[in-house]
Amino acid sequence: MIILKLGGSIITEKDAKIPTINDKNLARISKEIKSALNHLDHTNDYNNGLIIVHGAGSFGHPFASEYQIGKPFKIEEDFEKKKIGFSLTQSWVKKLNTVICDALREEGIPVVSIQPSSFVITKNKRIISANLDIIEKYLENGFIPVIYGDVVLDREETIKMAVVSGDQLINYLAKHLKPERVILGTDVDGVFNKNPKKHPDAKIITEVTSLDDLESMDSTTNIDVTGGMIGKIKELIELAEIGIESEIINAEKESFVEKALCGEIVLGTTIKM
Numbered sequence: 001m002i003i004l005k006l007g008g009s010i011i012t013e014k015d016a017k018i019p020t021i022n023d024k025n026l027a028r029i030s031k032e033i034k035s036a037l038n039h040l041d042h043t044n045d046y047n048n049g050l051i052i053v054h055g056a057g058s059f060g061h062p063f064a065s066e067y068q069i070g071k072p073f074k075i076e077e078d079f080e081k082k083k084i085g086f087s088l089t090q091s092w093v094k095k096l097n098t099v100i101c102d103a104l105r106e107e108g109i110p111v112v113s114i115q116p117s118s119f120v121i122t123k124n125k126r127i128i129s130a131n132l133d134i135i136e137k138y139l140e141n142g143f144i145p146v147i148y149g150d151v152v153l154d155r156e157e158t159i160k161m162a163v164v165s166g167d168q169l170i171n172y173l174a175k176h177l178k179p180e181r182v183i184l185g186t187d188v189d190g191v192f193n194k195n196p197k198k199h200p201d202a203k204i205i206t207e208v209t210s211l212d213d214l215e216s217m218d219s220t221t222n223i224d225v226t227g228g229m230i231g232k233i234k235e236l237i238e239l240a241e242i243g244i245e246s247e248i249i250n251a252e253k254e255s256f257v258e259k260a261l262c263g264e265i266v267l268g269t270t271i272k273m
């Protein structure tokens with residue numbers, strides 16, 4: 001089985017003030033996934049399955065940060081306001097998921113939408129409960145589950161609710177479902193020694209084996225509510241520690257997603273031990 005992530009930076013205009021889809025990327029990548037599935041001879045078989053995880057981008061971050069989802073709060077009034085914020089965020093990321101599922105289905109891919117807020121619970125922002133039986137069952141039947149960054153309830157009384165990023169979902173799904181490959185498509189060529197969007201002289205690190213490789217990383221820039229690149233790598237290092245390799249590739253580059261799904265090596269960063 002393969003787990004593929006489509007970053008919020010790819011399928012949405014991430015820095016847009018209002019939720020905006022990146023239609024061009026979405027249409028192209030949907031086609032690439034379809035032709036990869038043809039090539040991989042995707043059948044009704046769990047082992048040949050594919051799970052797609054997508055980020056929230058401009059459909060999630062503006063609301064999650066406006067309503068401070070996952071931040072401690074005290075008074076009862078705040079909770080009432082936060083609940084509206086939770087509901088609003090849930091609604092927007094669900095809309096995004098619908099658009100993505102529609103685009104994939106138009107290519108003939110039998111997608112099924114999986115909504116984290118309906119079955120995932122966190123404690124201190126980490127997933128502690130999520131029954132994956134349903135996902136396994138869909139895979140066994142040849143469906144392609146599409147799961148996404150969402151808001152969820154949190155057991156920690158001081159925060160009560162949290163954002164679960166696509167990257168944390170990748171971590172949890174991979175630990176429990178043990179995929180053969182984990183591929184993350186984002187809007188840069190991989191992990192660099194510093195943020196390549198801010199530093200033109202940044203150099204790509206083709207293999208990350210420990211968080212120490214990132215010491216020189218500029219962690220103060222490009223931080224979103226889910227932790228940006230640093231948060232992503234932390235999730236993936238945990239997987240590498242239990243023998244699950246992952247690769248970060250540039251999904252903005254034509255055919256990279258397709259090639260990576262088909263097992264071809266494309267420019268990017270591998271996270272392994």
Ligand code: ADP
Nearest residue numbers: 007008009186190191192194195197222228229
């Ligand atoms: P996605 O939405 O695709 O999951 P994120 O926006 O969370 O991706 O993370 C990708 C972004 O991380 C890039 O657009 C880049 O600006 C930023 N970034 C910060 N530091 C680095 C780094 N050292 N190497 C690569 N990207 C970095």
